Amino acid sequence: MATGTTLVEKDLHHSEHHEHHIEEGWDGGDKKPFAASYGKLMMWYFLLSDAFTFAGFLIAYGALRFSMPTWPVADAVFSTAPLGIHNLFPGGKAPLIFVTFMSFLLIVSSVTMVRAVQEGRRENKQGVVFWMVLTIIGGIGFLSCQAWEWANLIGEEHMSVTTNPFGTHRFDGVYLDDEHGHPYKDGEVRETFEAGETYLIHKEEGEWLQRRYVTNEGVEGKQSFGPFQFGALFFFITGFHGFHVFSGIVFLIIIALNAGSGLYVERRNGYEMVEKIGLYWHFVDLVWVFVFLVFYLL
Amino acid sequence: MSQISYEQAKKDVFRGFWLLFIITIIEVVISLFGKGWLGIPVHKIWWLYGIAALVIIGLSIYKANYIIMEFMHLGHEVKGLKFSVLLPTALLIWAIIAFFQEGDSWKNRRELIKSKNAIQVDEASQKTDDALDLRD
Numbered sequence: 001m002a003t004g005t006t007l008v009e010k011d012l013h014h015s016e017h018h019e020h021h022i023e024e025g026w027d028g029g030d031k032k033p034f035a036a037s038y039g040k041l042m043m044w045y046f047l048l049s050d051a052f053t054f055a056g057f058l059i060a061y062g063a064l065r066f067s068m069p070t071w072p073v074a075d076a077v078f079s080t081a082p083l084g085i086h087n088l089f090p091g092g093k094a095p096l097i098f099v100t101f102m103s104f105l106l107i108v109s110s111v112t113m114v115r116a117v118q119e120g121r122r123e124n125k126q127g128v129v130f131w132m133v134l135t136i137i138g139g140i141g142f143l144s145c146q147a148w149e150w151a152n153l154i155g156e157e158h159m160s161v162t163t164n165p166f167g168t169h170r171f172d173g174v175y176l177d178d179e180h181g182h183p184y185k186d187g188e189v190r191e192t193f194e195a196g197e198t199y200l201i202h203k204e205e206g207e208w209l210q211r212r213y214v215t216n217e218g219v220e221g222k223q224s225f226g227p228f229q230f231g232a233l234f235f236f237i238t239g240f241h242g243f244h245v246f247s248g249i250v251f252l253i254i255i256a257l258n259a260g261s262g263l264y265v266e267r268r269n270g271y272e273m274v275e276k277i278g279l280y281w282h283f284v285d286l287v288w289v290f291v292f293l294v295f296y297l298l
Numbered sequence: 299m300s301q302i303s304y305e306q307a308k309k310d311v312f313r314g315f316w317l318l319f320i321i322t323i324i325e326v327v328i329s330l331f332g333k334g335w336l337g338i339p340v341h342k343i344w345w346l347y348g349i350a351a352l353v354i355i356g357l358s359i360y361k362a363n364y365i366i367m368e369f370m371h372l373g374h375e376v377k378g379l380k381f382s383v384l385l386p387t388a389l390l391i392w393a394i395i396a397f398f399q400e401g402d403s404w405k406n407r408r409e410l411i412k413s414k415n416a417i418q419v420d421e422a423s424q425k426t427d428d429a430l431d432l433r434d
Contacts, residue, residue, distance in 0.1 A: 033378075034375070034376045034378045034379035034382070035375075035376045035379075036375065036376070036379055041379070044372075044379065044383050045383075047383075048383055048386060048387075051387065052386075052390075055387075055390050055393070056393075059390070059393055059394055059397045059398075060397070062394065062397065062398050062401065063397040063398060063400055063401035063404075064401060065401065066398050066401030066402045066404075066405065067401040067402070067404035067405045067408075068405065069405065069409070073333060075329070075330065075333045075335060095330060095333075095335055096326055096329065096330065100322065100323075100326050103322055104319065104322070107315065107318045107319060107322065108315070110318075110365065110369055111311055111312070111314065111315040111318075111369075113369075114311045114314070114369050115308070115311060118304070118307055118308065118311070122304060196341060196342075278370075279370055282365055282366075282369045282370045283370070285365060285369075286362055286365045286366065286370075289358055289361050289362050289365070290358065290362065292358075293325075293354065293355065293358040296329070297325055297326070297329040297354050297358070298329075298351055298354065298355075
Protein backbone atom coordinates (compact mmCIF):
# COMPACT_ATOMS: atom_id res chain seq x y z
CA MET A 1 0.00 0.00 0.00
CA ALA A 2 2.95 2.26 0.72
CA THR A 3 4.08 2.35 -2.88
CA GLY A 4 0.51 2.84 -4.05
CA THR A 5 0.18 5.99 -1.97
CA THR A 6 3.44 7.32 -3.31
CA LEU A 7 2.23 6.80 -6.83
CA VAL A 8 -0.97 8.62 -6.13
CA GLU A 9 0.86 11.45 -4.44
CA LYS A 10 3.20 11.78 -7.37
CA ASP A 11 0.22 11.86 -9.68
CA LEU A 12 -1.48 14.58 -7.66
CA HIS A 13 1.72 16.56 -7.50
CA HIS A 14 2.10 16.26 -11.22
CA SER A 15 -1.42 17.42 -11.92
CA GLU A 16 -0.95 20.60 -9.94
CA HIS A 17 1.49 21.82 -12.53
CA HIS A 18 -0.05 20.56 -15.74
CA GLU A 19 -3.67 20.31 -14.87
CA HIS A 20 -5.01 20.36 -18.40
CA HIS A 21 -2.45 17.82 -19.63
CA ILE A 22 -3.54 14.99 -17.41
CA GLU A 23 -5.92 12.60 -19.16
CA GLU A 24 -7.38 15.37 -21.32
CA GLY A 25 -4.30 15.12 -23.46
CA TRP A 26 -5.33 17.63 -26.07
CA ASP A 27 -3.49 20.90 -26.31
CA GLY A 28 -5.27 24.01 -27.43
CA GLY A 29 -8.64 24.02 -25.77
CA ASP A 30 -11.25 22.22 -23.78
CA LYS A 31 -13.29 21.12 -26.77
CA LYS A 32 -12.45 17.52 -27.52
CA PRO A 33 -12.73 16.26 -31.08
CA PHE A 34 -15.55 13.73 -31.36
CA ALA A 35 -16.29 14.31 -27.65
CA ALA A 36 -13.74 11.64 -26.78
CA SER A 37 -10.48 11.80 -24.88
CA TYR A 38 -7.18 11.65 -26.71
CA GLY A 39 -6.36 8.17 -25.46
CA LYS A 40 -9.70 6.68 -26.39
CA LEU A 41 -9.68 8.20 -29.86
CA MET A 42 -6.17 6.95 -30.53
CA MET A 43 -7.12 3.50 -29.29
CA TRP A 44 -9.93 3.47 -31.86
CA TYR A 45 -7.56 4.42 -34.68
CA PHE A 46 -4.99 1.89 -33.55
CA LEU A 47 -7.69 -0.77 -33.61
CA LEU A 48 -8.74 0.37 -37.09
CA SER A 49 -5.18 -0.10 -38.34
CA ASP A 50 -4.96 -3.46 -36.61
CA ALA A 51 -8.21 -4.48 -38.26
CA PHE A 52 -6.60 -3.84 -41.63
CA THR A 53 -3.61 -6.02 -40.67
CA PHE A 54 -5.88 -8.90 -39.74
CA ALA A 55 -8.05 -8.32 -42.79
CA GLY A 56 -4.91 -8.52 -44.93
CA PHE A 57 -4.03 -11.90 -43.42
CA LEU A 58 -7.53 -13.31 -43.76
CA ILE A 59 -7.89 -12.09 -47.33
CA ALA A 60 -4.51 -13.70 -48.12
CA TYR A 61 -5.98 -16.91 -46.70
CA GLY A 62 -8.97 -16.58 -49.01
CA ALA A 63 -6.84 -15.82 -52.07
CA LEU A 64 -4.54 -18.82 -51.45
CA ARG A 65 -7.47 -21.08 -50.73
CA PHE A 66 -9.08 -20.09 -54.04
CA SER A 67 -5.77 -20.74 -55.82
CA MET A 68 -5.58 -24.39 -54.71
CA PRO A 69 -7.41 -27.28 -56.38
CA THR A 70 -8.13 -28.78 -52.94
CA TRP A 71 -8.19 -27.45 -49.40
CA PRO A 72 -8.47 -29.43 -46.16
CA VAL A 73 -11.97 -29.46 -44.68
CA ALA A 74 -11.72 -27.72 -41.29
CA ASP A 75 -14.27 -30.08 -39.71
CA ALA A 76 -11.97 -33.00 -40.47
CA VAL A 77 -8.81 -31.24 -39.32
CA PHE A 78 -10.17 -29.83 -36.07
CA SER A 79 -12.07 -32.82 -34.78
CA THR A 80 -10.12 -33.71 -31.66
CA ALA A 81 -10.50 -32.49 -28.10
CA PRO A 82 -8.38 -32.90 -24.98
CA LEU A 83 -8.79 -35.82 -22.55
CA GLY A 84 -10.15 -37.98 -25.34
CA ILE A 85 -13.47 -36.14 -25.28
CA HIS A 86 -13.77 -36.66 -29.05
CA ASN A 87 -14.09 -40.40 -28.40
CA LEU A 88 -17.47 -39.75 -26.77
CA PHE A 89 -18.82 -38.54 -30.12
CA PRO A 90 -20.07 -40.84 -32.88
CA GLY A 91 -17.16 -42.07 -34.97
CA GLY A 92 -14.62 -40.76 -32.47
CA LYS A 93 -14.71 -37.36 -34.09
CA ALA A 94 -15.81 -34.10 -32.48
CA PRO A 95 -15.78 -31.64 -35.37
CA LEU A 96 -15.37 -28.02 -34.22
CA ILE A 97 -16.52 -28.85 -30.68
CA PHE A 98 -13.32 -27.81 -28.92
CA VAL A 99 -12.88 -24.64 -30.94
CA THR A 100 -16.51 -23.69 -30.23
CA PHE A 101 -15.71 -24.00 -26.54
CA MET A 102 -12.73 -21.68 -27.09
CA SER A 103 -15.04 -19.15 -28.73
CA PHE A 104 -17.33 -19.26 -25.70
CA LEU A 105 -14.42 -18.55 -23.39
CA LEU A 106 -13.59 -15.45 -25.40
CA ILE A 107 -17.24 -14.31 -25.53
CA VAL A 108 -17.57 -14.76 -21.76
CA SER A 109 -14.39 -12.79 -21.10
CA SER A 110 -15.70 -10.04 -23.39
CA VAL A 111 -18.94 -9.90 -21.39
CA THR A 112 -17.10 -9.70 -18.06
CA MET A 113 -15.00 -6.88 -19.55
CA VAL A 114 -18.15 -4.89 -20.35
CA ARG A 115 -19.18 -5.32 -16.73
CA ALA A 116 -15.79 -4.06 -15.53
CA VAL A 117 -16.16 -0.93 -17.68
CA GLN A 118 -19.68 -0.36 -16.32
CA GLU A 119 -18.49 -0.64 -12.73
CA GLY A 120 -15.69 1.78 -13.60
CA ARG A 121 -18.18 4.38 -14.74
CA ARG A 122 -19.83 4.13 -11.32
CA GLU A 123 -16.39 4.49 -9.68
CA ASN A 124 -16.85 1.11 -8.02
CA LYS A 125 -13.28 -0.01 -7.44
CA GLN A 126 -14.09 -3.49 -6.12
CA GLY A 127 -16.45 -4.19 -8.98
CA VAL A 128 -13.83 -3.18 -11.54
CA VAL A 129 -11.16 -5.45 -10.05
CA PHE A 130 -13.58 -8.36 -9.64
CA TRP A 131 -14.78 -8.33 -13.25
CA MET A 132 -11.29 -7.69 -14.60
CA VAL A 133 -9.94 -10.73 -12.76
CA LEU A 134 -12.68 -12.85 -14.35
CA THR A 135 -11.74 -11.40 -17.73
CA ILE A 136 -8.09 -12.30 -17.20
CA ILE A 137 -9.06 -15.86 -16.23
CA GLY A 138 -11.14 -16.17 -19.41
CA GLY A 139 -8.22 -14.92 -21.50
CA ILE A 140 -5.76 -17.32 -19.91
CA GLY A 141 -8.25 -20.14 -20.44
CA PHE A 142 -8.47 -19.29 -24.13
CA LEU A 143 -4.69 -19.20 -24.51
CA SER A 144 -4.36 -22.54 -22.71
CA CYS A 145 -6.86 -24.10 -25.12
CA GLN A 146 -4.94 -22.68 -28.05
CA ALA A 147 -1.71 -24.10 -26.62
CA TRP A 148 -3.35 -27.52 -26.51
CA GLU A 149 -4.63 -27.15 -30.07
CA TRP A 150 -1.18 -26.21 -31.36
CA ALA A 151 0.54 -28.98 -29.38
CA ASN A 152 -1.91 -31.51 -30.81
CA LEU A 153 -1.43 -30.28 -34.39
CA ILE A 154 2.35 -30.18 -34.14
CA GLY A 155 3.05 -33.14 -31.87
CA GLU A 156 0.31 -35.63 -32.76
CA GLU A 157 -0.64 -34.75 -36.31
CA HIS A 158 2.76 -33.45 -37.45
CA MET A 159 1.57 -30.32 -39.17
CA SER A 160 4.18 -27.59 -39.63
CA VAL A 161 4.52 -24.35 -41.59
CA THR A 162 6.12 -26.31 -44.43
CA THR A 163 4.29 -29.65 -44.29
CA ASN A 164 0.56 -30.24 -44.22
CA PRO A 165 -0.36 -33.91 -43.78
CA PHE A 166 -4.05 -33.13 -44.27
CA GLY A 167 -4.74 -33.92 -47.91
CA THR A 168 -8.04 -34.05 -49.75
CA HIS A 169 -9.27 -36.59 -52.32
CA ARG A 170 -10.23 -35.22 -55.72
CA PHE A 171 -11.98 -38.37 -56.95
CA ASP A 172 -14.08 -41.20 -55.54
CA GLY A 173 -12.17 -44.40 -54.98
CA VAL A 174 -11.11 -47.21 -52.70
CA TYR A 175 -7.98 -47.76 -50.61
CA LEU A 176 -5.62 -50.58 -51.52
CA ASP A 177 -4.40 -53.23 -49.18
CA ASP A 178 -0.90 -52.31 -48.03
CA GLU A 179 0.40 -55.86 -48.35
CA HIS A 180 -1.21 -57.21 -51.49
CA GLY A 181 -1.75 -53.99 -53.35
CA HIS A 182 -5.36 -54.63 -54.38
CA PRO A 183 -8.69 -53.51 -53.00
CA TYR A 184 -10.13 -55.65 -50.27
CA LYS A 185 -11.90 -58.65 -51.68
CA ASP A 186 -15.68 -58.88 -51.83
CA GLY A 187 -17.18 -59.74 -48.51
CA GLU A 188 -14.49 -57.90 -46.62
CA VAL A 189 -14.80 -54.27 -45.66
CA ARG A 190 -13.89 -52.08 -48.59
CA GLU A 191 -12.50 -48.78 -47.42
CA THR A 192 -13.94 -46.36 -49.92
CA PHE A 193 -13.60 -42.60 -50.05
CA GLU A 194 -15.34 -39.77 -51.82
CA ALA A 195 -14.13 -36.71 -53.65
CA GLY A 196 -13.67 -33.83 -51.22
CA GLU A 197 -12.92 -36.10 -48.26
CA THR A 198 -10.00 -34.98 -46.12
CA TYR A 199 -7.53 -37.55 -44.80
CA LEU A 200 -4.57 -37.35 -42.43
CA ILE A 201 -1.29 -38.92 -43.47
CA HIS A 202 0.04 -40.61 -40.37
CA LYS A 203 3.66 -40.60 -39.37
CA GLU A 204 5.26 -43.54 -37.62
CA GLU A 205 8.87 -43.65 -36.50
CA GLY A 206 9.73 -40.71 -38.70
CA GLU A 207 8.16 -42.26 -41.80
CA TRP A 208 5.11 -40.85 -43.56
CA LEU A 209 2.57 -43.58 -44.28
CA GLN A 210 0.99 -42.51 -47.57
CA ARG A 211 -1.67 -45.11 -48.29
CA ARG A 212 -2.19 -46.33 -51.83
CA TYR A 213 -5.59 -46.15 -53.49
CA VAL A 214 -7.33 -46.65 -56.80
CA THR A 215 -9.98 -44.26 -58.08
CA ASN A 216 -13.22 -45.44 -59.60
CA GLU A 217 -11.77 -44.48 -63.01
CA GLY A 218 -9.02 -47.03 -62.36
CA VAL A 219 -6.17 -44.60 -61.74
CA GLU A 220 -3.81 -45.73 -58.99
CA GLY A 221 -2.11 -43.28 -56.68
CA LYS A 222 -1.03 -42.63 -53.13
CA GLN A 223 -2.16 -40.06 -50.59
CA SER A 224 -0.49 -36.74 -51.36
CA PHE A 225 0.17 -33.94 -48.92
CA GLY A 226 -2.24 -31.02 -48.70
CA PRO A 227 -1.28 -27.45 -49.57
CA PHE A 228 1.41 -26.36 -47.11
CA GLN A 229 -0.15 -22.88 -47.12
CA PHE A 230 -2.91 -24.27 -44.90
CA GLY A 231 -0.49 -24.95 -42.05
CA ALA A 232 1.55 -21.80 -42.62
CA LEU A 233 -1.54 -19.58 -42.58
CA PHE A 234 -3.02 -21.41 -39.62
CA PHE A 235 0.02 -20.99 -37.40
CA PHE A 236 0.65 -17.47 -38.57
CA ILE A 237 -2.87 -16.08 -38.21
CA THR A 238 -3.93 -17.88 -35.03
CA GLY A 239 -0.46 -17.16 -33.65
CA PHE A 240 -0.83 -13.47 -34.40
CA HIS A 241 -4.26 -13.46 -32.78
CA GLY A 242 -2.95 -15.45 -29.81
CA PHE A 243 -0.18 -12.91 -29.38
CA HIS A 244 -2.85 -10.19 -29.24
CA VAL A 245 -4.65 -12.17 -26.54
CA PHE A 246 -1.39 -12.60 -24.65
CA SER A 247 -0.48 -8.91 -24.74
CA GLY A 248 -4.09 -8.09 -23.84
CA ILE A 249 -3.77 -10.25 -20.72
CA VAL A 250 -0.52 -8.48 -19.76
CA PHE A 251 -2.19 -5.07 -20.07
CA LEU A 252 -5.30 -6.29 -18.24
CA ILE A 253 -3.14 -7.45 -15.33
CA ILE A 254 -1.28 -4.12 -15.19
CA ILE A 255 -4.50 -2.10 -15.29
CA ALA A 256 -6.24 -4.37 -12.77
CA LEU A 257 -3.31 -3.83 -10.39
CA ASN A 258 -3.48 -0.08 -10.97
CA ALA A 259 -7.22 -0.09 -10.37
CA GLY A 260 -6.78 -2.13 -7.19
CA SER A 261 -4.11 0.25 -5.94
CA GLY A 262 -6.54 3.14 -6.16
CA LEU A 263 -4.69 5.02 -8.87
CA TYR A 264 -7.78 5.56 -11.00
CA VAL A 265 -9.84 6.69 -8.03
CA GLU A 266 -7.65 9.76 -7.90
CA ARG A 267 -8.04 10.46 -11.59
CA ARG A 268 -11.81 10.82 -11.25
CA ASN A 269 -12.45 10.08 -14.91
CA GLY A 270 -14.64 7.03 -14.59
CA TYR A 271 -11.78 4.55 -14.90
CA GLU A 272 -10.98 5.59 -18.44
CA MET A 273 -7.96 3.28 -18.62
CA VAL A 274 -10.29 0.34 -17.99
CA GLU A 275 -12.49 1.55 -20.84
CA LYS A 276 -9.49 1.75 -23.18
CA ILE A 277 -8.16 -1.72 -22.42
CA GLY A 278 -11.78 -2.86 -22.73
CA LEU A 279 -11.86 -1.58 -26.31
CA TYR A 280 -8.71 -3.55 -27.06
CA TRP A 281 -10.07 -6.69 -25.43
CA HIS A 282 -13.35 -6.54 -27.36
CA PHE A 283 -11.34 -6.09 -30.53
CA VAL A 284 -9.49 -9.36 -29.82
CA ASP A 285 -12.91 -11.02 -29.50
CA LEU A 286 -14.06 -9.30 -32.69
CA VAL A 287 -11.07 -10.62 -34.64
CA TRP A 288 -11.78 -14.09 -33.32
CA VAL A 289 -15.30 -13.90 -34.79
CA PHE A 290 -13.67 -13.64 -38.23
CA VAL A 291 -10.82 -16.09 -37.59
CA PHE A 292 -13.47 -18.56 -36.41
CA LEU A 293 -15.54 -17.87 -39.51
CA VAL A 294 -12.71 -18.17 -42.02
CA PHE A 295 -10.67 -21.00 -40.53
CA TYR A 296 -13.26 -23.22 -38.94
CA LEU A 297 -16.79 -22.52 -40.14
CA LEU A 298 -16.34 -22.07 -43.90
CA MET B 299 -24.49 5.19 -20.56
CA SER B 300 -26.02 8.29 -19.10
CA GLN B 301 -29.31 7.80 -20.95
CA ILE B 302 -30.04 4.32 -19.58
CA SER B 303 -30.03 3.23 -15.97
CA TYR B 304 -27.31 1.05 -14.49
CA GLU B 305 -29.78 -1.79 -13.96
CA GLN B 306 -30.88 -1.65 -17.57
CA ALA B 307 -27.27 -1.57 -18.78
CA LYS B 308 -26.47 -4.64 -16.70
CA LYS B 309 -29.44 -6.45 -18.21
CA ASP B 310 -28.34 -5.49 -21.73
CA VAL B 311 -24.92 -7.03 -21.17
CA PHE B 312 -26.30 -10.43 -20.30
CA ARG B 313 -28.78 -10.19 -23.14
CA GLY B 314 -25.74 -9.62 -25.35
CA PHE B 315 -24.06 -12.68 -23.90
CA TRP B 316 -26.98 -14.96 -24.71
CA LEU B 317 -27.27 -13.43 -28.17
CA LEU B 318 -23.63 -14.15 -29.03
CA PHE B 319 -23.80 -17.58 -27.38
CA ILE B 320 -26.85 -18.73 -29.31
CA ILE B 321 -25.69 -17.27 -32.64
CA THR B 322 -22.36 -19.10 -32.28
CA ILE B 323 -24.16 -22.40 -31.68
CA ILE B 324 -26.40 -21.79 -34.71
CA GLU B 325 -23.32 -21.01 -36.81
CA VAL B 326 -21.58 -24.23 -35.80
CA VAL B 327 -24.70 -26.31 -36.47
CA ILE B 328 -25.15 -24.75 -39.92
CA SER B 329 -21.45 -25.24 -40.64
CA LEU B 330 -21.60 -28.95 -39.73
CA PHE B 331 -24.83 -29.28 -41.73
CA GLY B 332 -23.14 -27.66 -44.72
CA LYS B 333 -20.18 -30.06 -44.53
CA GLY B 334 -22.50 -33.06 -44.50
CA TRP B 335 -21.92 -34.09 -40.87
CA LEU B 336 -25.57 -34.21 -39.92
CA GLY B 337 -26.42 -37.12 -42.18
CA ILE B 338 -27.38 -35.14 -45.28
CA PRO B 339 -24.67 -34.85 -47.97
CA VAL B 340 -25.16 -31.11 -48.31
CA HIS B 341 -21.57 -30.52 -49.45
CA LYS B 342 -22.43 -32.21 -52.75
CA ILE B 343 -25.31 -29.83 -53.48
CA TRP B 344 -23.40 -26.70 -54.36
CA TRP B 345 -26.27 -24.20 -54.07
CA LEU B 346 -27.35 -25.47 -50.64
CA TYR B 347 -23.74 -25.40 -49.49
CA GLY B 348 -23.48 -21.84 -50.81
CA ILE B 349 -26.60 -20.76 -48.94
CA ALA B 350 -25.25 -22.29 -45.71
CA ALA B 351 -21.97 -20.41 -46.18
CA LEU B 352 -23.77 -17.12 -46.85
CA VAL B 353 -25.94 -17.55 -43.74
CA ILE B 354 -22.83 -18.19 -41.61
CA ILE B 355 -21.11 -15.12 -43.05
CA GLY B 356 -24.22 -13.03 -42.39
CA LEU B 357 -24.46 -14.24 -38.78
CA SER B 358 -20.75 -13.53 -38.20
CA ILE B 359 -21.15 -9.98 -39.50
CA TYR B 360 -24.15 -9.56 -37.20
CA LYS B 361 -22.04 -10.74 -34.25
CA ALA B 362 -19.20 -8.40 -35.20
CA ASN B 363 -21.63 -5.49 -35.53
CA TYR B 364 -23.11 -6.24 -32.11
CA ILE B 365 -19.68 -6.35 -30.46
CA ILE B 366 -18.62 -3.06 -32.08
CA MET B 367 -21.85 -1.15 -31.47
CA GLU B 368 -22.78 -2.40 -27.98
CA PHE B 369 -19.73 -3.90 -26.26
CA MET B 370 -17.31 -1.35 -27.70
CA HIS B 371 -20.00 1.28 -27.39
CA LEU B 372 -19.36 2.77 -30.82
CA GLY B 373 -23.09 3.00 -31.51
CA HIS B 374 -23.37 5.49 -28.65
CA GLU B 375 -20.42 7.68 -29.69
CA VAL B 376 -20.50 10.89 -31.71
CA LYS B 377 -21.38 10.39 -35.37
CA GLY B 378 -18.00 11.61 -36.57
CA LEU B 379 -16.09 9.08 -34.48
CA LYS B 380 -18.42 6.33 -35.58
CA PHE B 381 -18.00 6.98 -39.27
CA SER B 382 -14.27 7.74 -39.15
CA VAL B 383 -13.83 4.21 -37.81
CA LEU B 384 -16.43 2.39 -39.90
CA LEU B 385 -16.13 3.99 -43.34
CA PRO B 386 -12.46 3.09 -44.02
CA THR B 387 -13.32 -0.60 -43.62
CA ALA B 388 -15.46 -0.30 -46.76
CA LEU B 389 -12.16 -0.45 -48.68
CA LEU B 390 -11.98 -4.10 -47.69
CA ILE B 391 -14.96 -4.93 -49.91
CA TRP B 392 -12.86 -4.29 -52.98
CA ALA B 393 -9.83 -6.04 -51.47
CA ILE B 394 -11.92 -9.17 -50.97
CA ILE B 395 -13.34 -9.13 -54.52
CA ALA B 396 -9.96 -8.40 -56.12
CA PHE B 397 -7.82 -10.89 -54.20
CA PHE B 398 -10.30 -13.76 -54.40
CA GLN B 399 -10.55 -13.18 -58.14
CA GLU B 400 -6.75 -13.16 -58.27
CA GLY B 401 -6.47 -16.42 -56.32
CA ASP B 402 -8.96 -18.10 -58.65
CA SER B 403 -6.95 -16.88 -61.62
CA TRP B 404 -3.73 -18.41 -60.21
CA LYS B 405 -5.48 -21.76 -60.03
CA ASN B 406 -6.79 -21.54 -63.59
CA ARG B 407 -3.40 -20.58 -64.94
CA ARG B 408 -1.67 -23.42 -63.11
CA GLU B 409 -4.16 -25.88 -64.48
CA LEU B 410 -3.80 -24.44 -67.96
CA ILE B 411 -0.02 -24.86 -67.81
CA LYS B 412 -0.42 -28.42 -66.51
CA SER B 413 -2.81 -29.37 -69.29
CA LYS B 414 -0.54 -27.83 -71.91
CA ASN B 415 2.42 -29.72 -70.48
CA ALA B 416 0.49 -32.96 -70.66
CA ILE B 417 0.16 -32.63 -74.45
CA GLN B 418 2.60 -35.01 -76.08
CA VAL B 419 4.86 -33.32 -78.58
CA ASP B 420 7.84 -34.32 -80.68
CA GLU B 421 11.25 -34.54 -79.08
CA ALA B 422 12.64 -31.32 -80.47
CA SER B 423 10.06 -29.06 -78.87
CA GLN B 424 10.21 -31.19 -75.73
CA LYS B 425 13.83 -30.16 -75.40
CA THR B 426 12.87 -26.53 -75.78
CA ASP B 427 10.31 -26.95 -73.02
CA ASP B 428 12.95 -28.47 -70.75
CA ALA B 429 15.38 -25.72 -71.55
CA LEU B 430 12.81 -23.09 -70.68
CA ASP B 431 11.84 -25.10 -67.60
CA LEU B 432 8.16 -24.72 -68.31
CA ARG B 433 7.03 -27.91 -66.64
CA ASP B 434 5.38 -27.76 -63.31
